[in-house]
Amino acid sequence: MSESVKYLILASxxxxxxxxxxxxxxxxxxxxxxxxxxxxxxIFGPVTVGLATMAAVGSAFAVVGVPGLVYSSGNxxxxxxxxxxxxxxxYLVIGKKLRAMAEIGSVASLGDLxxxxxxxxxxxxxxxxxxxxxxxxxxxxxxxxACAKLFENLFDWNELAIGAVIFTILIAYTVLSGEIGGILTxxxxxxxxxxxxxxxxxxxFAVTGGFEPVLDAISGPRDTAAGLDPRAMTAWGALPGAYxxxxxxxxxxxxxxxxxVLSRIMMLRDPRDMPRLSIYATMANMxxxxxxxxxxxxxxxxxxxxxxxxxxxDKAVFKVADYLGIVAQLFIYPAVLAAALSTSSLFLSLAGxxxxxxLPDSLGIAIRPSRQMTVSRIAMSVMGIxxxxxxxxxxDMVAILGTYGFGTLAAATFPIFIIxxxxxxxxxxxxxxxxxxxxxxxxxxxxxxLLKRFDLSSFAWPGGVPWYVFVMAAAVTVTILASLLTRxxxxxxxxxxxxxx
Amino acid sequence: MKSGRIQTVLMxxxxxxWLGMVGLAAAGHWLTALYVLLGLLLVYGVLGTSHxxxxxxxxxxxxxxxxxxxWAAAFVLGxxxxxxxxxxxxxxxxxxxxxxxxxxxxxxxxxxxxLMGFGFEAVKDRWLSQQRWDDFVRRVHESDDESAGGExxx
Numbered sequence: 225m226s227e228s229v230k231y232l233i234l235a236s237x238x239x240x241x242x243x244x245x246x247x248x249x250x251x252x253x254x255x256x257x258x259x260x261x262x263x264x265x266x267i268f269g270p271v272t273v274g275l276a277t278m279a280a281v282g283s284a285f286a287v288v289g290v291p292g293l294v295y296s297s298g299n300x301x302x303x304x305x306x307x308x309x310x311x312x313x314x315y316l317v318i319g320k321k322l323r324a325m326a327e328i329g330s331v332a333s334l335g336d337l338x339x340x341x342x343x344x345x346x347x348x349x350x351x352x353x354x355x356x357x358x359x360x361x362x363x364x365x366x367x368x369x370a371c372a373k374l375f376e377n378l379f380d381w382n383e384l385a386i387g388a389v390i391f392t393i394l395i396a397y398t399v400l401s402g403e404i405g406g407i408l409t410x411x412x413x414x415x416x417x418x419x420x421x422x423x424x425x426x427x428x429f430a431v432t433g434g435f436e437p438v439l440d441a442i443s444g445p446r447d448t449a450a451g452l453d454p455r456a457m458t459a460w461g462a463l464p465g466a467y468x469x470x471x472x473x474x475x476x477x478x479x480x481x482x483x484x485v486l487s488r489i490m491m492l493r494d495p496r497d498m499p500r501l502s503i504y505a506t507m508a509n510m511x512x513x514x515x516x517x518x519x520x521x522x523x524x525x526x527x528x529x530x531x532x533x534x535x536x537x538d539k540a541v542f543k544v545a546d547y548l549g550i551v552a553q554l555f556i557y558p559a560v561l562a563a564a565l566s567t568s569s570l571f572l573s574l575a576g577x578x579x580x581x582x583l584p585d586s587l588g589i590a591i592r593p594s595r596q597m598t599v600s601r602i603a604m605s606v607m608g609i610x611x612x613x614x615x616x617x618x619x620d621m622v623a624i625l626g627t628y629g630f631g632t633l634a635a636a637t638f639p640i641f642i643i644x645x646x647x648x649x650x651x652x653x654x655x656x657x658x659x660x661x662x663x664x665x666x667x668x669x670x671x672x673x674l675l676k677r678f679d680l681s682s683f684a685w686p687g688g689v690p691w692y693v694f695v696m697a698a699a700v701t702v703t704i705l706a707s708l709l710t711r712x713x714x715x716x717x718x719x720x721x722x723x724x725x
Numbered sequence: 726m727k728s729g730r731i732q733t734v735l736m737x738x739x740x741x742x743w744l745g746m747v748g749l750a751a752a753g754h755w756l757t758a759l760y761v762l763l764g765l766l767l768v769y770g771v772l773g774t775s776h777x778x779x780x781x782x783x784x785x786x787x788x789x790x791x792x793x794x795x796w797a798a799a800f801v802l803g804x805x806x807x808x809x810x811x812x813x814x815x816x817x818x819x820x821x822x823x824x825x826x827x828x829x830x831x832x833x834x835x836x837x838x839x840l841m842g843f844g845f846e847a848v849k850d851r852w853l854s855q856q857r858w859d860d861f862v863r864r865v866h867e868s869d870d871e872s873a874g875g876e877x878x879x
Contacts, residue, residue: 306830308838313770316770316852317772318773321773324861327865435818435820438821443813455812457822458806459804459806460803469755473758499852503842510834510835646769646772646773647736649736687752694751707736717868724775725858
């Protein structure tokens with residue numbers, strides 16, 4: 225790749241950053257109160273919320289991690305990406321109840337929602353804050369890792385320096401306009417991803433001629449030499465079956481309680497727009513799904529035919545883009561950046577929310593609203609640094625880091641927002657115990673994975689099932705069992721109305 | 726049986742299904758665990774339709790139950806063809822895909838996504854009518870007014 229092309233790609237990528245920054249600047253005038261800054265504005269339509277949700281859920285995990293895993297192990301990870309019906313199911317099951325809760329009081333964060341449902345139970349808010357903070361760190365690490373791979377491929381820049389530059393710009397526009405700017409920039413970034421998706425899908429068919437030549441290529445004489453496995457093209461891919469189970473279960477049960485989804489439902493102007501929101505979100509998700517499948521398959525095709533070599537799965541998307549030429553490069557690199565930014569801005573806001581509002585409140589510390597925004601901005605900066613550190617320490621692939629974050633967040637939110645909103649019998653003591661279980665088992669799971677990473681443990685999870693599945697199951701069953709054994713709470717009549725909607 | 730009790734029974738059943746599902750996967754029966762997952766989703770689907778002590782089973786039947794049936798078919802066909810052509814190139818393809826993955830593309834992804842998306846729009850009024858929402862907002866505001874009226878001035 226010539227130097228001029230590299231700088232052209234860099235310019236197109238930074239154009240996404242600059243436009244995002246300008247949107248954030250413009251959105252600043254809509255921030256009329258701390259509640260609006262933190263996400264309490266119910267002012268957006270289904271197109272904006274749909275695109276923003278897809279962009280924040282998709283993330284660099286989808287655009288970099290998933291094609292890498294498709295290339296290295298086949299269709300297994302596509303079970304995760306293609307579980308789009310679960311999006312709609314989530315809206316169908318808890319959408320109206322959740323949106324109704326936002327009508328009851330001033331709800332700007334997930335902590336505020338937990339307060340309403342569980343009568344301002346400090347322990348639940350504390351556990352939720354800690355778990356969300358952990359999940360944010362993992363998810364943000366996946367975005368850092370993806371950005372590092374992007375710029376490494378172009379300039380061989382230092383991971384720490386890349387993370388610092390990207391996060392500085394990101395924090396700048398996030399702190400200006402908070403969640404209002406966040407959702408608008410995410411909608412723009414979602415549009416960039418969808419546009420890149422169309423370019424890539426067309427390019428895939430132009431290069432390979434369709435899906436069958438990929439199957440032929442991986443079944444050909446060069447497959448083993450190239451490190452490819454023909455089982456990759458079956459329904460379950462080349463990974464052990466436990467991954468197929470985990471990667472169907474995780475999005476199906478996890479999507480409805482991801483902060484990216486929950487927080488956006490609360491910002492929808494009219495709850496009756498939720499079906500249209502689900503159509504826009506799933507259509508955008510389908511384009512992204514087809515794009516990542518096309519990129520992964522294209523990588524398999526090119527490697528099996530000896531056209532390109534890929535030394536790390538996370539580089540698959542860039543190697544394919546480089547092969548396709550300047551048009552694809554000018555769209556895919558900015559799309560990767562857009563995907564990383566959209567998720568990062570959401571999780572930075574979330575982390576800021578936790579540190580400036582939810583955590584102090586759970587500890588009985590009152591911070592006045594104007595000061596909350598300053599604390600939030602400091603927290604975002606600290607979180608960015610922590611994410612860079614976690615990415616460097618874990619050394620995992622983008623997709624694996626992404627699933628860690630997804631699983632941790634689901635374990636944190638499922639007891640409160642799914643069990644809590646669907647069942648009046650969910651007691652605060654039951655949920656508190658479930659959350660404590662989630663926190664302890666998550667710390668245990670991450671510790672074991674880190675020990676394994678440094679060859680300090682040979683522990684194997686039963687059946688090869690990823691650790692976060694056990695964490696989710698433990699949190700949910702403890703919540704239900706403890707709630708059955710304890711008395712339910714006296715509910716605010718308005719909360720009962722919302723739960724019965 | 727009262728709706729509160731039915732909710733509790735369903736939630737307890739979901740706990741058992743969670744344990745069964747993860748237990749089966751941990752024991753190596755991951756495909757069976759996927760079918761248990763469908764049962765779990767059905768329970769949440771029923772709980773999600775609860776409205777003033779009643780469950781709307783028509784809303785469960787369409788679109789959620791049709792979606793779950795499609796996923797069950799996807800798992801059956803996906804596994805059948807994965808085993809039938811294990812270790813070799815399949816004798817035929819569908820839309821260029823390995824037949825086991827074609828089942829996933831059609832019955833796990835494209836058709837159920839369209840069904841759920843447009844099906845949800847079709848049952849929108851049953852899910853949340855304008856009248857029901859307006860009624861909810863009015864009652865919440867009435868409740869707010871009562872609370873404000875009941876407060877004694879300091």
